[in-house]
Amino acid sequence: KHFHKNSISTLIKFTWAEKGSNQNKSVVTYDVAVVGAGxxxxxxxxxxxxxxxxxxxxxxxxxxxxxxHQSGHNSGVIHSGxxxxxxxxxxxxxxxxxxxxxxYCEKKGIPYKRCGKLIxxxxxxxxxxxxxLYERGMxxxxxxxxxxxxxxxxxxxxxxxGLMALDSPYTGIVDWRMVALRYGTDFEEAGGTVVxxxxxxxxxxxxxxxxxxxxxxxxxxxxxxxxxxxxxxRYVLTCGGLYSDRxxxxxxxxxxxxxxxxxxxxLVLKPExxxxxxxxxxxxxxxxxxxxxxxxxxxxxxxxxxxxxxxLAFKREGYKMYDFNIRDxxxxxxxxxxxxxxMRNIMYGIGEMxxxxxxxxxxxxxxxxxxxxxxxxxxxxPAGVRAQALDRNGNxxxxxxxxxxxxxxxxxxxxxxxxxxxxxxxxxxIAEMIADELECRFSL
Numbered sequence: 001k002h003f004h005k006n007s008i009s010t011l012i013k014f015t016w017a018e019k020g021s022n023q024n025k026s027v028v029t030y031d032v033a034v035v036g037a038g039x040x041x042x043x044x045x046x047x048x049x050x051x052x053x054x055x056x057x058x059x060x061x062x063x064x065x066x067x068x069h070q071s072g073h074n075s076g077v078i079h080s081g082x083x084x085x086x087x088x089x090x091x092x093x094x095x096x097x098x099x100x101x102x103x104y105c106e107k108k109g110i111p112y113k114r115c116g117k118l119i120x121x122x123x124x125x126x127x128x129x130x131x132x133l134y135e136r137g138m139x140x141x142x143x144x145x146x147x148x149x150x151x152x153x154x155x156x157x158x159x160x161x162g163l164m165a166l167d168s169p170y171t172g173i174v175d176w177r178m179v180a181l182r183y184g185t186d187f188e189e190a191g192g193t194v195v196x197x198x199x200x201x202x203x204x205x206x207x208x209x210x211x212x213x214x215x216x217x218x219x220x221x222x223x224x225x226x227x228x229x230x231x232x233x234r235y236v237l238t239c240g241g242l243y244s245d246r247x248x249x250x251x252x253x254x255x256x257x258x259x260x261x262x263x264x265x266x267l268v269l270k271p272e273x274x275x276x277x278x279x280x281x282x283x284x285x286x287x288x289x290x291x292x293x294x295x296x297x298x299x300x301x302x303x304x305x306x307x308x309x310x311x312l313a314f315k316r317e318g319y320k321m322y323d324f325n326i327r328d329x330x331x332x333x334x335x336x337x338x339x340x341x342x343m344r345n346i347m348y349g350i351g352e353m354x355x356x357x358x359x360x361x362x363x364x365x366x367x368x369x370x371x372x373x374x375x376x377x378x379x380x381x382p383a384g385v386r387a388q389a390l391d392r393n394g395n396x397x398x399x400x401x402x403x404x405x406x407x408x409x410x411x412x413x414x415x416x417x418x419x420x421x422x423x424x425x426x427x428x429x430i431a432e433m434i435a436d437e438l439e440c441r442f443s444l
């Protein structure tokens with residue numbers, strides 16, 4: 001029989017309560033514990049249990065709900081794989097991931113729209129970069145790419161102006177949190193256990209087994225929560241997103257790459273102005289700067305988001321402009337890698353902060369693409385926080401990083417240290433790769 005998440009949580013809390021009052025402790029044991037129920041953790045837990053139905057899996061999440069951070073605060077785009085270096089892991093995973101995502105949404109009846117994307121050159125100097133993007137996309141086997149002129153732009157986006165654009169009709173939109181929650185349902189229906197409000201504070205070897213028990217030898221790893229609850233397991237996989245570096249450290253692994261949180265603030269078009277935008281409209285990326293730049297993004301609910309900017313967040317899960325956490329702030333500012341990144345991009349950073357405070361400055365950039373837009377057409381919208389992995393030299397870590405460790409604990413733990421954008425689009429393909437890695441390391 002399969003339990004709903006709430007009944008499973010209740011069952012396990014009851015077991016833990018019993019453990020506290022009983023000398024002959026019953027131990028909650030699983031073959032594999034997955035820590036972190038964002039879209040990558042959920043997709044991977046689902047992939048693992050479908051591959052290994054005879055093994056027992058538990059998914060541990062610190063929040064009351066699943067997929068509430070990066071997975072629930074993103075632009076909702078299904079990317080097609082244009083931007084990434086041909087042959088790179090990111091390119092392959094994005095192209096495969098987009099195909100798998102569309103198939104999954106069709107199969108599960110999850111609504112999506114293949115509304116397309118234009119990457120628009122508004123200045124002459126951007127045209128060579130746009131052509132290079134087209135070549136890159138073709139090498140990555142992105143579907144249905146084409147270059148269109150100013151007339152072609154107007155045919156697709158009547159209010160958009162530009163010299164030339166890359167048209168990607170295969171790009172789409174979806175509610176990624178809805179997709180992530182469906183991964184969770186698949187996991188539970190296959191027999192997996194989900195426990196929420198379980199904030200992991202320690203991953204260590206089992207210290208001792210109760211008299212007459214061999215559980216400690218069979219399930220040698222203890223995953224302990226801040227509330228003092230324990231799960232014993234054979235292996236641990238962490239997909240911690242904004243906390244991936246800290247989860248790695250508590251099991252004795254390397255503190256780097258370090259996660260530095262960047263907040264992206266969106267504007268929202270007033271509903272009466274939604275006619276200005278039909279599909280995704282993106283700028284040509286500027287290689288001098290680390291982020292893609294502001295764009296127009298239609299949402300599944302019919303709204304249109306504009307943005308985001310990219311500024312240092314003073315709290316890892318701080319979605320408001322004035323959210324602040326002293327530990328997160330001190331961690332970020334004391335990290336030499338961030339100091340170097342800031343010094344290299346000081347004017348860009350000041351500009352992003354200025355545009356974050358003053359809507360008119362943000363709108364001025366957006367007007368390059370849709371001249372009819374005015375500051376009175378927009379409202380402040382939601383925000384997201386991106387877990388940006390940085391190395392000590394201030395370089396953005398742009399690809400996937402796995403980390404195990406040495407010793408008894410490290411040899412049984414796999415940390416997903418960095419799952420960079422577009423991790424939602426690539427989630428099912430990433431899950432295949434992580435499951436392969438887990439099988440290889442732990443001989444599942």
